[in-house]
Amino acid sequence: MSFRVPRRTIAAFLGPAVAALAIVGIVPLLYAVWKSLHYFNLTKIAQQRFVGLDNYWAVLTDPVFWQAMGRTALLFAIAVPVQIALGLMIALVLHRPGLSLWKTLTRLSLVLPMATTYAVVGLLAQVMLNQKYGVINQMLGWIGIDAINFIGDPTNAFIAVVLWDIWQWTPFVALVLLAGLSTVPPEIEEAAKLETKSNRTILRHVQLPFLIPSLVAVLILRTADTLKLFDMPFTMTRGGPGSATEFIAVLIERVGNRQFDIGMAAAQSIIMLAITIVLARLYIRLFYREVR
């Protein structure tokens, strides 16, 4: 039910929010586009000049940029399937009736990792994964595995980021899928349980169709958040050793903040933004169809 009201009233209600978001969201963006067309290095301000699309060409032909993109994609390709598999398992356990007090407690503890300050998650990794003093290596020792140099070795550092991403976001995936499971009408689920004893058949033919929207939401949001991923690898490894954990947002921060090449960083971030907007449109089209 909607009301027709004078334009002036609408503007008065919406104007401040729209203006605020335009100032903080769009003005800097336009400024970034403008700077991306310049050679602009904070240490060589005098040499600032208009270079057209040169920065974009440099980024698109820059192996370092594509390596960072590839690394980001690899992180996504390894971590997200694991998160979905584990998350689905957790969601199915929580969805079963019984033990309700335990399940409430579990659900509360699942909330903790995703709310934790991402920077602290990276610091925790530093402490827990340390080769000599880390508790994870102590635990590996209990089952007869030699201490692993997680942070200092390029491959291991990448694996450590993957593991930590799995720790932080599996609970999120589990809760999203649990919400999806609760959309299955109980009478359909009951009827299916009378028909078959196989949980897998029920999952495949009864629950999965209802889970598709949640799975799509997980895929798109995890893609967007992996592209954004900065805090955790930054506090954990600073993108290193070498560039082993330099994901796309970490690379852009390094180029802009530590090489002071703002023009180049702007071009990189605009290219990333283009990818992001395609994703966002897709997400919105899939999930907000009912909004007029």
Next chain:
Amino acid sequence: MAAPIQRRNLWGEALLLLLICLFCVFPFYWMVTTSLKTQVVALESPPVWWFTPTLANYREVLFIDKVGPALINSIIVAVCTTALAVGLGTPAAYALARFEFRGKTDLWFWFITNRFVSPVVLAFPVFLISRELGLRDTHLALILMYLTFTLPIVIWICTDQFRSVPPELDEAALLEGASQWRIFRSICLPLAMPGVAVSSILSFIFSWNELLFAYILTPKAAKTAPAMAVTFMEGYDVPYGKIMATSTLIVVPVLIFALLASRHLVRGLTMGAVK
């Protein structure tokens, strides 16, 4: 007849639940215990599980290493941006829920799209602009930048909430001659308080957790706690106990809020696609 089987399943299930809880909670346990260790104990190899706890790390980070002021900066920024987002966002949400106008869908999409934009895209232009305007290293710069994610959250959740307020109330008030603003302020906003509360908590959590803008925009005076925690990693002798004490101070308020709003956290993170 199937009781014994069911009981056995329950034990297995309880064990599984316990494992899930441990998986989630153990890092926090380790964080808190490490924060209570002296540097000597923290650097024992293999790590020790039983030791005499000390609050020395907390004393040191709070009063010597300026984590205290950083926490105050964090509180100022998170509270102000949340208040601003609620002040600007609730009228907008009301308009989106109640009024009919052209371009409404596009506006709505634009608000949601902000959920996807990486802060690294905006950080450098804002760094340059804030330097020009003399806003570098001020709370205001961060408060304004955090609107890019707090405002969409407030608008999304409150629009949903206003839709659930019966429009007949508005109609009745209109017939009585009340202005739209008065209807919003005196009738709908009080009824939408649950949504306002949830979106305030989520705004607070997301602002409190933010690192990238803080790291780039507030190098000294207005530095927030996460940006402060990062600086401990610089240097050779990594002070584990102090880092974990700082981490605990940062994380505890957020976790309390997260537990308060636990039912809505996922809703906030997915911008409402998942209820």
